[in-house]
Amino acid sequence: MAHLEDQRETIYKVDPAHPETRDLPILRTEELLLNMGPQHPATHGVLKVILDLEGERITKSTVVMGFLHRGVEKLAEYGTYHQFIPHTDRLDYVCAMYNNFAYCRAVEKLMNVTVPERAEYLRTIVAEVQRIIGHLFWLGTQALDIGAMTVFFYTFRDREILLDWFDELCGARLTTSWYRIGGVERDFTASLETKIRDFLAYFPPKIDEYVVFLEKNRIWLARTVGVAVISAEDALGYGLSGPTLRGSGVDYDLRKYESYGAYPKCEFSVPVGKNGDTYDRYWIRIEEMRESIKIIRQCMDQMPKEGPVMADVPSVTLPPKDRVFTNLESMIQQFKLFSQGFDAPPGEIYCGTEAHKGELGFYIVSTGGGNPYRLKIRSPSFIHMGAFDYMAKGYMIADAVTIFGSYDIVMGECDR
Amino acid sequence: MHPLAEAIQARFPDGFLSAQEWRGDLAVTVKREALHAIGRFLKDDPAMACDYIVLVSSVDWPDEEERFEVVYEVYSIRHRHRIRVKTRVPEHDCYVDSLTDIWPGANFMEREVFDMMGIRFNNHPDMRRILMPDDFPEGYPLRKDFPLQGKGWRDTFDFLNEGAAS
Incomplete structure (x- = not known):
């Protein structure tokens, strides 16, 4: 008593x-300290956030990361440029193709290699397929985290079709390594082209299906509309990019403004939000999937029917695989490119690519020789987490999940 | 010289060192003392208007007198231009002024530079390691003198000898 x-x-x-x-x-x-993570189902990997709470309101949050740090940037300094491609798969393991694309583009800029036209189209098609996969994955998991479980099954059903398509394309579903410096590893087969055309017909009604699940769902609306608002000015200052930045009304899309691949030859629009809340970021991703379908369709129609898929620069690009097995010189070329690498000119470049999460950039410093002297990865997930404390202030604990969900973080890329 | 580099040189004749253009990228090397003022100029000047911070990075040149190079890359949404600003720091006086008050996003990126290369930032709100553990004893992993396999911290761990218990 x-x-x-x-x-x-x-x-x-x-x-x-x-x-x-x-x-x-x-x-x-009294302020309460809550450890969220490192093992929390909604943190999408191993991330810890220490929340200072006043009741259920967040007053301050401290992000603790690095649990998945593998020293990829250090590893890059000890390997050749070609050897680094499989490492990029493991950055954002949900969307490996786009990482390959971003890295290969950066090295091509360093080496001044021009990619053949058909390869540019193939790259753009696969990149946009990867964008759809990324957005489907995001939509499913974000809805699951917020409490709408059904969407998850529908988005993963359609994601599976595309992953099987990747499997047929390059033999892997997630760690693809299909892009090469100067082109792509192999061309589409007739069956792949039929399948992607079937998907183009199949997919647009499915987007409306997801929207039906969410857009009139009161729980979804209550959890997203007006949650985690960030103004355009703040979003820029924090370096946010991709749908997270465009949700705040900033028209910044590298596909449009520093166009690459086959994007300049395609007609598409960049959806831009108004309020900068979680709902706008969701809406942008839905619209981007529709735009991706348009881009893929145009690329399929405009693409030259045949042609080389790898640039013919023997000092940099790999020889065709069939020649490697039958021709001694090609085998030597392949062997030397992988073991010694090509001789990169001294200099430094930064090349940013619009991945589905945001601007994925590679900053490469070369001093000549086969290895990068310094390779820095500008990963959108890492930079988005920098804004977390600012955006979470004043919201409830449950909204913390919504906020880092709306960045679409993947810890492999965040911690590198 | 690129007009943006000329504008920086005209405004900061003492702080400006050189400008390089390669593969379409503009890089400006400035003195460390002028970095913060130039950052403020890049953000606030209407002709520059670099409101978007892209990247903070660092490069280690162990053979040179001013060993480290800190790299900021900024972008202007209004004018659609990119500028890379670089500055050099000697090892014995490894400090740069933080630009977190200009671009808040520099906070995490500067922490990463500190974590990986050991360059400290003056006036930074939270100068701690970010990816490596707080008590990481071996130094700074991205320096060139740090071996790829680490310095053997793991070998000092105590492991339970499960075979001995039975």
């Missing part, structure tokens, strides 16, 4: 500044 009374005394105390409250007990408000 005495123990209980002691507790009551700590919970109720008198405010000395106001003597008239002496008879009225005041509820003690």
Whole structure:
């Protein structure tokens, strides 16, 4: 009994500044520290966030990361440029193709290699397929985190079709390594082209299906509309990019403004939000899937029917695979490119690519020779987490999940 | 010289060192003391208007007198131009002024530079390691004198000898 009374005394105390409250007990408000993660189902990997709470409101959050740090940038300095391509798969393992694309583009800029036209179209098609996969994955998991479970099954059903398509394309579903410096590993087969055309017909009605699940779902709307608002100015200052930045109304899409691949030959629009809340970021991703379908369709129609898929620069690009097995010189070329690498000119470049999460950039410093002297990966997930404390302030614990969900973080890319 | 580099040189004749253009990228090398002022100029000047911070990085040149190079890359949404600003730091005085007050996004990226290369940032709100553990004892992993396999911290761990218990 005495123990209980002691507790009551700590919970109720008198405010000395106001003597008239002496008879009225005041509820003690004390900050609570909550560790969210490192193993939390909604953190999409191993991420820890220490939340300072006032009741259920977040007053401050400290992000603790690095649990998945593998030293990829250090590894890059010890390998040749070709050897680094499989490492890029493991950055954002949900969307390996786009990482390959971003890296190969950066090295091509360094080496001044021009990619043949058909390869540019193939690259753009696969990149846009990867964007759809990324957005489907995001939509499913984000809805699951917020409490709408059904969408997950529908988006993963359609994602599976595309992953099987990747499997047929390059033999792997997730760690693809299909892009090469100067082109792509292999051309489409007739069956792949038929399948992607079938998908183009199949997919647009499915987007409307997901929208039906969410757009009139009161829980989804209550959890996203007006949650985690960030103004355009702040979003830019924090370096946010991709749908997270465009949700705040900034028209910044590298596919349009520093166009690459076959994007300049395609007509597409860049959806831009108004309010900068989680709902706008969701809406942008839905619209981007529709735009991706348009881009893929145009690329399929415009693409030259045949042609080389690898640039013919023997000092940099790999020889065709069939020649490697039959021709001694090609085998030597392949062997030397992988073991010694090509001789890169001294200099430094930065090349940013619009991945589905945001601007994925590679900053490469070369001092000549086969290895990069320094390779820095500008990963959108890492930079988005920098804005987390600012965006989470004043929201509820449950909204923390919505916020880092709306960045679409993948810890492999965040920690590198 | 690129007009943007000329504008920086005209405004900061003492702080500006050189400008390079290669493969379409503009890089400007400035003195460390002028970095913060130039950052402020890049953000606030209407002709520059570099409101978007792209990247903060660092390069280690162990053979040179000023060993480290800190690299900021910024972009202007209004004018659609990119500028890379670089500055050099000697090893014995490894400090740069933080640009977190200009672009808040520099916070995490500068912490990463500190974590990986050991360059400290003055006036940074939270100068701690970010990817490596806080008590990581071996130094800074992306420096060139740090071996790829690490310095053997793992070998000092105590492991339970499960075979001995039975």
